[in-house]
Amino acid sequence: MEDKLLATLKKYWHHDSFRPMQREIIESVLAGRDTLALLPTGGGKSITYQLPTLLSEGLCIVVTPLIALMKDQVDALRRRGIAATAVYSGMTHRQIDIALDNCVYGDTKFLYIAPERMASDVFRLRVDRMKVALLAVDEAHCISQWGYDFRPSYLKIAELRELLPDTPVLALTASATPLVADDIMTQLHFAEPNTLQGSFARPNLSYCVRNADDKREQLLRVVRGVEGCGIVYVRRRKEAEELSAWLTEEGFSASFYHAGLPNEERAIRQDEWIANRVRIMVATNAFGMGIDKSDVRFVVHYAMPDSLESYYQEAGRAGRDGERSYAVLLKGSDDETRIERYFKAQFPTKEVIRSVYHKMSSFLGVAIGDGLLGSYPFNIYELCRRFKLSEMEVRSSLKLLQMNGYITYIEESENPAMVLFTVERNQLYSLKNTDERAEKVMTAMMRLYPGIFTEFRAIDEMEIASMCRFSFDEVREVMKQLWRSHIIRYIPTNHTPLIFYDVERLPERDIYIAPETYSQRKALMEERFDHMLRYANSEDECRSRIIEEYFCKDSGERCGICDNCLARKRRTISNEEAERIDNEILSLVDGDNTTLHDLSLKVRGNQERILERITHLVEEGKIRIDSIGGTIERI
Numbered sequence: 303m304e305d306k307l308l309a310t311l312k313k314y315w316h317h318d319s320f321r322p323m324q325r326e327i328i329e330s331v332l333a334g335r336d337t338l339a340l341l342p343t344g345g346g347k348s349i350t351y352q353l354p355t356l357l358s359e360g361l362c363i364v365v366t367p368l369i370a371l372m373k374d375q376v377d378a379l380r381r382r383g384i385a386a387t388a389v390y391s392g393m394t395h396r397q398i399d400i401a402l403d404n405c406v407y408g409d410t411k412f413l414y415i416a417p418e419r420m421a422s423d424v425f426r427l428r429v430d431r432m433k434v435a436l437l438a439v440d441e442a443h444c445i446s447q448w449g450y451d452f453r454p455s456y457l458k459i460a461e462l463r464e465l466l467p468d469t470p471v472l473a474l475t476a477s478a479t480p481l482v483a484d485d486i487m488t489q490l491h492f493a494e495p496n497t498l499q500g501s502f503a504r505p506n507l508s509y510c511v512r513n514a515d516d517k518r519e520q521l522l523r524v525v526r527g528v529e530g531c532g533i534v535y536v537r538r539r540k541e542a543e544e545l546s547a548w549l550t551e552e553g554f555s556a557s558f559y560h561a562g563l564p565n566e567e568r569a570i571r572q573d574e575w576i577a578n579r580v581r582i583m584v585a586t587n588a589f590g591m592g593i594d595k596s597d598v599r600f601v602v603h604y605a606m607p608d609s610l611e612s613y614y615q616e617a618g619r620a621g622r623d624g625e626r627s628y629a630v631l632l633k634g635s636d637d638e639t640r641i642e643r644y645f646k647a648q649f650p651t652k653e654v655i656r657s658v659y660h661k662m663s664s665f666l667g668v669a670i671g672d673g674l675l676g677s678y679p680f681n682i683y684e685l686c687r688r689f690k691l692s693e694m695e696v697r698s699s700l701k702l703l704q705m706n707g708y709i710t711y712i713e714e715s716e717n718p719a720m721v722l723f724t725v726e727r728n729q730l731y732s733l734k735n736t737d738e739r740a741e742k743v744m745t746a747m748m749r750l751y752p753g754i755f756t757e758f759r760a761i762d763e764m765e766i767a768s769m770c771r772f773s774f775d776e777v778r779e780v781m782k783q784l785w786r787s788h789i790i791r792y793i794p795t796n797h798t799p800l801i802f803y804d805v806e807r808l809p810e811r812d813i814y815i816a817p818e819t820y821s822q823r824k825a826l827m828e829e830r831f832d833h834m835l836r837y838a839n840s841e842d843e844c845r846s847r848i849i850e851e852y853f854c855k856d857s858g859e860r861c862g863i864c865d866n867c868l869a870r871k872r873r874t875i876s877n878e879e880a881e882r883i884d885n886e887i888l889s890l891v892d893g894d895n896t897t898l899h900d901l902s903l904k905v906r907g908n909q910e911r912i913l914e915r916i917t918h919l920v921e922e923g924k925i926r927i928d929s930i931g932g933t934i935e936r937i
Contacts, residue, residue: 303329303332306357307325307328307353307357310353310356311349311353314352314353314356314382314384315382320349321346322500322501323339323341323498323499323500324350326498327339327341327350327472327498328349328353328354330496330498331350331351331472332354332357334470335470335493335494335496336470336472336487336490336492336494336496337471337472337496337497338442338473338475338478338483338486338492338496339472339473339474339475339497339498339499339500340475340476340483340497340498340500340853341474341476341500342500342501342502342504343476343614343615343619343622347440347474347476350472350474351364351436351438351472351474352384352412354435354436355411355412355435355436356384358435358436359433360432360433360434360435360436361405361411361412361432361433361434361435362411362412362413362435362436362437363413363415363429363432363434363437363438363462364412364413364414364438364440365415365416365417365437365438365439365440365456365462366414366415366416366441367416367417367441367444367453367456368440368441368591369416371440371591372388372390372414372416373388374594375388375414376412376414384411384412385408385409385410385412386410386411386412386413387401387404387405387410387412387413387414388401388413388414388415389413389414389415389416389419390414390415390419393718394718394760394765395424396750396762396765397762397765398424399424401413402425402428403428405428405432406431406432413432417453417455417456417458417459418455418458418712420459420461420462421458421461426465429466434466434469436469436472437459437462437463437469437470437471437472438472438474439456439459439471439472439473439474439490440474441474441591442473442475442478442486442490443477443478443482443486444456445457445459445473445485445489445490446478446482446485446486446489447485447818447823448479448481449478449482449485449611450477450608450609450827450830451611452705454701454705454710455710455712456489457489459489459490460489460490460491463490463491471490471492473487476614476615477611477612477614477853479611479853480854481826483497502849502850502853502854503850503861504618504621504846505861505863506621506624506625506626507617507618507620507627507628507629507846508627508628508629508861508863508864508865509617509629509631509849509861509864509865510628510629510630510631510845510864511630511631511633511837511840511845511865512631512632512633513633514632514633514634515634515635515636517604517634518548520630520632521534521545521549521602521632522552524600524628524630525549525554525582525600528599529599530597530598530599531575531578531580531582531583531595531598531599532581532583532598532599532600532601532602532620533582533583533584533585533590533598533600533620534549534583534584534585534601534602534604535585535586535587535589535601535603535604535616536586537586537604537605538586539560539561539562539586541605542558542559542584542585542586543560543584545584546558546582546584549582549584554582555579555580555581556580556583557571557574557575557580557582557583558571558583558584558585559571559583559584559585559586559588559589560585560586560588560589561586561588561713571583572589572593575595576595587612587616590619595619596622597623597625598619598621598622599621599625599627599628600620600627600628600629600630601616601617601619601620601627601630602631602632603617603629603630603631604632605632605637605640606631606634606638606641606834606838607834608641608644608645608827608830608834609827609830609831609833609834610830610834610848610852610853611830613631613837614849614853617629626863631838633838638835641831644694645824645827645828645831647692647694647695647698648824649698649702649820649824649827650695652815652820654695655699655702655703655813655815656810656811658691658695658696658699658700658703659810659813661689661691662680662696662700663807665684665685665688665689666678666680666801668803668807670806670807670808670809671806673803673806673807674803674805674806675802675803675804676802676803677800677801678800678801678802678803679798679799679800680798680801681798682696682697702815703813705819706813706815706816706819707804707805708803708805709801709802709804710801710802710804711799711800711801711802712799712800719760719761719762719792719793719794719795720758720760720761720792720793721747721754721759721761721781721790721791721793722754722755722757722758722759722790722791723754723755723789723790724788724790724791725788725789726755727748727755730744730789733787733789739770739772739776740780740783740784742770742772743766743770743772743777743780743781743784744784744789746769746770747761747766749769750765750766750769758791763781763795778794781794833852836848837849840866841866841869842866842870844860845861845864845865845866845867846860846861846864847859847860847861872908873914875911879907880915880918883905883906883907883911883912884915884918886904886905886906887901887912887915887919888919888924888925888936890905891925891934891935891936892936896933896934896935897932897933898916898927898932898934901916923937924936924937925937
């Protein structure tokens with residue numbers, strides 16, 4: 303088996319050896335055991351499910367919330383000659399059917415799927431006919447309500463396990479406390495507890511905290527002092543835009559990224575940064591997860607995160623190539639107050655939650671007793687504007703309503719392009735001002751999408767382009783031309799959030815918020831922030847050890863490269879240096895009326911070290927300090 307593992311690793315990934323813990327995880331999976339793998343960011347998690355699948359009969363279903371990651375992984379596998387596909391929001395019914403049929407009847411080895419897509423009847427019926435060798439759950443901490451990034455859609459995975467009772471599951475995460483790890487195994491119905499954990503230490507990553515209210519000046523020191531590319535994390539979208547513009551004015555190549563940008567623009571900005579055409583990406587936490595860029599030299603947190611889990615995950619995007627890199631936290635005097643306000647908004651009163659539910663339902667036009675299993679396009683900004691609501695309180699209320707089973711909120715649903723012909727079929731032949739390209743595109747749509755003359759149909763512009771032998775951009779241009787000519791109604795691909803009612807709309811007074819989703823989670827969130835404060839406020843403890851103790855309660859050696867370890871080294875002197883300072887002190891105190899001030903002026907060396915050696919000589923009984931006159935004399 304060892305020869306097979308290494309031969310497969312060499313064949314597809316061109317590596318001669320495994321990274322720490324990879325082999326143990328792969329062997330556990332091949333033995334058919336449910337496995338929770340805790341590996342740091344950049345620890346090579348994808349190989350732990352891809353390699354054993356290649357050695358097994360059947361395919362691997364990979365659950366992940368990130369569309370960009372799905373596409374990247376599918377492309378990477380296909381470049382290696384491995385059949386892979388993905389199902390996610392925004393695909394047409396035809397595309398989904400083809401992808402799932404290939405998993406049932408074809409040679410597909412990997413199916414990537416978003417958690418919310420698993421609830422569809424189309425998927426569940428196909429899974430019954432698939433030969434599934436492994437279920438891999440990426441970002442598995444999202445399934446735990448005690449985790450820092452709980453996503454209710456992940457709870458659907460438990461239902462998938464019921465459809466695949468004999469299929470082992472591999473849960474993967476870079477950050478989970480013992481409480482969260484236990485909950486992950488419970489939620490995923492592990493046959494028995496089985497956790498394999500890599501070290502949380504990053505020997506090449508130097509952690510640093512800088513106390514500064516002038517954060518821009520500190521940021522300049524970092525970007526000037528560290529060569530290579532980096533990420534600057536901020537909390538608000540506006541701050542990302544403003545800080546990026548300021549860095550550009552200062553002469554640096556910078557861009558910004560946040561969830562408010564159109565999907566295409568985000569992809570372009572991400573690609574520019576990955577290709578090193580942009581050096582610094584200023585971003586909210588919407589950026590970074592799943593990005594395969596190993597040469598990030600620094601990650602700066604311009605604002606303190608609210609948990610060590612999120613800080614470790616984001617800081618860990620630096621130095622994945624093993625070269626020296628830096629994780630810098632800029633701590634301002636108002637950070638604690640700001641996060642306390644954030645916590646308050648994260649847990650609005652239950653009266654506010656019920657009010658948001660009522661106003662949202664009225665906004666969507668859903669009457670009491672209606673809405674069961676219905677989906678509604680939802681504009682959170684318009685809701686907040688109309689009812690003068692806080693966006694943060696609304697988002698938090700929606701999350702708590704979802705956790706309690708009333709709604710499902712999909713914040714970013716990639717919707718396919720939609721087309722409806724506005725003229726009768728027999729009128730098309732008498733139309734003027736349509737060129738040959740337009741005729742080909744219209745013919746393709748009529749062949750591919752029956753019913754397009756009577757109702758809006760989701761279309762796949764790439765499929766049309768392939769049939770017409772045009773480029774995607776050419777098809778998009780023809781669509782706009784037909785739209786302007788009033789031949790079709792055309793809705794381009796868009797990203798509209800959706801609200802699903804899991805139960806019919808209830809009267810406001812009947813909304814019940816369970817304590818485990820509210821008060822218990824609130825207490826845990828405050829506890830997580832206390833650990834973040836311990837990390838940020840420590841002036842002596844090794845920062846790497848603080849992180850390791852938090853996640854696994856078993857701290858290792860001091861890292862030697864964080865700011866506290868380096869300060870400790872500077873305070874430590876060699877025996878020869880200590881002897882020299884001691885001799886100079888002793889020779890000077892032989893005279894009369896020698897004071898501490900005299901010694902600080904006359905003894906060569908760092909003032910702090912001189913004071914340490916004076917204290918040492920007093921403890922050794924070689925000198926004494928007159929408590930009244932402050933003079934020092936030799937004993």
